[in-house]
Amino acid sequence: MTRAVITHGPRPDAAADVPDIDMSTWLAGLELPSPVLTASGCAAAGRELDQFFDITTIGAVVTKSIMLNPRSGRPTPRMAETPSGMLNSIGLQGPGIDAFLDKDLEWLRARGARAVVSIAGGSVDEYTRLASKLRHVADVAAIEVNISCPNVEDRGQVFACDPVSAAEVITAVRRNTNPGIPVLAKLSPDVTDIVAIARSVVDAGADGLSMINTLLGMVIDTDTMRPALAGITGGLSGPAIRPVAVRCVYQVHAALPDVPILGMGGISTGLDALEFVLAGASAVSVGTVTFHDPSAPARIARELAVALAERGFESFEQAVGHAHRATDAAAASGGPVAGHGHTVDDDEPDTSVEAGVEG
Amino acid sequence: MTTTGHSKAGAIQVTGEVIGLRRAGEYHVLTLTAGGIPDLTRPGHFVALAVGGDQSSMLLRRAFSIYSVQSRGVYGGTLEIVFAVNGKGTEWLSRLHRHDQVDIVGPLGRPFALPKEPVACVLVAGGYGSAPMFSLADALRARGCRVDVVLGASTESKLFGVLDAKRITASLTITTDDGSAGERGRVTDVLPAVLKRTDADVVYACGPMPMLQAVAKVATEHGAYSQCAVEESMACGIGVCMSCVLPVVGDDGVTRMLRSCVDGPVFRGDRVRWDEVGSIPEGTLGAPVSGGH
Numbered sequence: 001m002t003r004a005v006i007t008h009g010p011r012p013d014a015a016a017d018v019p020d021i022d023m024s025t026w027l028a029g030l031e032l033p034s035p036v037l038t039a040s041g042c043a044a045a046g047r048e049l050d051q052f053f054d055i056t057t058i059g060a061v062v063t064k065s066i067m068l069n070p071r072s073g074r075p076t077p078r079m080a081e082t083p084s085g086m087l088n089s090i091g092l093q094g095p096g097i098d099a100f101l102d103k104d105l106e107w108l109r110a111r112g113a114r115a116v117v118s119i120a121g122g123s124v125d126e127y128t129r130l131a132s133k134l135r136h137v138a139d140v141a142a143i144e145v146n147i148s149c150p151n152v153e154d155r156g157q158v159f160a161c162d163p164v165s166a167a168e169v170i171t172a173v174r175r176n177t178n179p180g181i182p183v184l185a186k187l188s189p190d191v192t193d194i195v196a197i198a199r200s201v202v203d204a205g206a207d208g209l210s211m212i213n214t215l216l217g218m219v220i221d222t223d224t225m226r227p228a229l230a231g232i233t234g235g236l237s238g239p240a241i242r243p244v245a246v247r248c249v250y251q252v253h254a255a256l257p258d259v260p261i262l263g264m265g266g267i268s269t270g271l272d273a274l275e276f277v278l279a280g281a282s283a284v285s286v287g288t289v290t291f292h293d294p295s296a297p298a299r300i301a302r303e304l305a306v307a308l309a310e311r312g313f314e315s316f317e318q319a320v321g322h323a324h325r326a327t328d329a330a331a332a333s334g335g336p337v338a339g340h341g342h343t344v345d346d347d348e349p350d351t352s353v354e355a356g357v358e359g
Numbered sequence: 360m361t362t363t364g365h366s367k368a369g370a371i372q373v374t375g376e377v378i379g380l381r382r383a384g385e386y387h388v389l390t391l392t393a394g395g396i397p398d399l400t401r402p403g404h405f406v407a408l409a410v411g412g413d414q415s416s417m418l419l420r421r422a423f424s425i426y427s428v429q430s431r432g433v434y435g436g437t438l439e440i441v442f443a444v445n446g447k448g449t450e451w452l453s454r455l456h457r458h459d460q461v462d463i464v465g466p467l468g469r470p471f472a473l474p475k476e477p478v479a480c481v482l483v484a485g486g487y488g489s490a491p492m493f494s495l496a497d498a499l500r501a502r503g504c505r506v507d508v509v510l511g512a513s514t515e516s517k518l519f520g521v522l523d524a525k526r527i528t529a530s531l532t533i534t535t536d537d538g539s540a541g542e543r544g545r546v547t548d549v550l551p552a553v554l555k556r557t558d559a560d561v562v563y564a565c566g567p568m569p570m571l572q573a574v575a576k577v578a579t580e581h582g583a584y585s586q587c588a589v590e591e592s593m594a595c596g597i598g599v600c601m602s603c604v605l606p607v608v609g610d611d612g613v614t615r616m617l618r619s620c621v622d623g624p625v626f627r628g629d630r631v632r633w634d635e636v637g638s639i640p641e642g643t644l645g646a647p648v649s650g651g652h
Contacts, residue, residue: 041600048598048621051369052464064601070645072616075638079594079602084416086594090601093616093645230637238418291595292409292418294464295372 018302019309023316025059027283028182028208028260030142032059032114035316036273036301039264039287040065040118040144040186041090045104049290050111053298059283060114063104065146067119068126070096074151075230080219085238085266086288087217089231091151092120097133109139118186119173120146127169131176140181144262145173145206148188148213150235160188160213163200174205184262186210187248189241194248195255208260209252210285212245238288242266246275253280253321268296270303277304277316278323370467370597371395377459378434383441384516386487387453388426390439396465397428397436402495403588403625406440406465407596410448420464421448422596422620424565424588426490438465441490441519467596468624471495471563471586477503478560481553481583482528483546483574485566486512487519491588495563496527505529507557511546511570515539529557547573554581561586564628568636575628585628591619606632606640614643
């Protein structure tokens with residue numbers, strides 16, 4: 001099987017055009033060769049996507065949130081397509097931490113892929129036990145603590161909606177797991193002040209932040225005249241939520257510039273990823289787009305490298321938080337010139353990039 | 360043609376080109392170039408197509424049974440799918456023109472299991488659920504199996520593949536709900552007699568879920584295995600999203616919520632808990648206990 005490139009444009013040889021630019025990044029003490037990761041819940045544990053691109057080449061596989069015990073998830077229908085997005089109401093179906101460690105994590109280890117393990121619990125105690133289980137497991141690059149899954153019966157269980165509850169969970173995880181492994185807190189956008197939640201979890205020991213989880217949404221089927229999802233409400237993801245996510249990353253980076261951010265929410269092209277980076281993300285996760293294009297993580301990494309080079313960046317890290325810098329300072333330091341990127345020449349390797357710039 | 364994928368036997372992603380789009384009764388038959396997918400395809404596999412073009416607001420792929428494949432020809436590998444327009448995605452597909460490009464992922468799913476012995480098989484399909492049955496019939500006949508076919512639909516224009524079926528079958532029985540073709544009634548009205556007459560060991564079925572449930576029941580009553588290709592709405596088609604699950608009993612007697620895209624779409628009819636599709640049956644692995652999660 002030859003590995004070539006999917007492009008929607010006229011040039012199938014885009015891979016040859018990937019510029020020689022340093023794409024490595026540091027995320028909360030973790031060095032990654034690529035800033036593009038999968039997003040939890042959109043890549044299972046990497047094995048399925050490995051059919052479409054080499055998952056060892058991306059930053060890391062962020063695995064689907066795992067709970068202490070096996071979990072069936074919610075009834076079907078679990079999914080509804082929405083304009084430029086979708087609602088999901090999966091309900092954290094999974095095999096439980098023990099089976100996950102034996103099978104899924106073991107497969108990732110054998111495959112040589114970096115694994116960020118996402119954990120979810122219904123109580124502080126469950127998070128504590130999950131963190132303890134991971135304490136002596138090798139080959140966990142980082143732990144992402146999902147305190148923001150909207151698909152729980154009790155909204156009071158969404159820890160990330162309350163600064164005190166959020167901090168309790170992060171404290172418990174940080175205290176019970178290997179001190180050398182970064183802990184990322186995954187935040188919900190469904191809050192009045194995401195900066196307050198971010199401060200709270202950072203004070204509790206989070207090494208970094210993952211932003212954002214899905215937004216709570218709902219679709220009513222106009223034929224049946226009833227909710228489209230069996231779970232009634234679901235989490236909205238996809239390009240429809242990207243502006244909300246970029247705003248969250250920008251606000252938190254402005255307030256807490258030293259806290260590393262893994263940005264996510266509707267990224268489907270390299271330029272989408274660039275928005276998050278400019279807003280302050282040290283790495284990005286791509287999620288829902290993999291349902292549309294299973295090779296998206298590899299494609300987006302290439303497109304991001306091209307986009308950075310076109311704007312005069314010499315390395316990925318140079319671009320992190322760039323949108324916060326005064327344009328004068330950027331110009332004076334010889335950095336990328338503001339305003340570049342508004343024209344796209346005929347050599348643009350991917351029409352979706354062109355559309356992203358102009359559209 | 361561009362292709363991504365480096366797996367040995369899994370699915371690949373290709374940019375296909377429209378070779379033809381034709382009407383067949385109330386359905387459309389779409390022929391696409393498909394690179395290496397035809398070579399990997401077995402009866403019962405499906406493909407997932409991106410819809411709406413480059414700037415589409417429709418993120419989710421649409422899954423279709425593969426009707427036929429051709430490994431080599433004027434256009435290289437090609438495949439055909441059958442669809443009915445029942446939403447914006449299929450409406451977009453119905454307006455494609457020759458040379459338009461369609462992103463295809465496939466082949467996906469677990470295909471039909473084939474008997475090792477040359478036993479008699481009955482193929483039952485509802486509506487365009489017959490699409491995967493013709494390549495299946497070819498594979499069965501190549502093994503020396505007797506193949507009898509039952510096709511059903513609500514009305515004559517919603518039958519698909521009657522001529523194909525006549526070519527490949529020992530006997531063809533047609534039913535329509537309104538009696539516009541064949542016998543008035545449902546496939547399960549005629550199935551017991553067909554099973555008795557052919558002494559079939561295996562029943563293969565594809566169509567709406569209530570039909571599959573009824574066919575599986577009849578097959579079990581006649582001591583035949585049933586292989587049912589289910590229709591569940593999918594978001595990714597490749598096993599990562601967990602949308603398309605249904606309760607299936609395993610060899611260990613435990614019910615699990617299995618993904619119809621990678622654990623199916625073909626399941627043993629006697630293993631699916633048909634009455635409880637859409638729910639989490641009590642006792643399912645990981646089911647909520649008293650009062651929910």
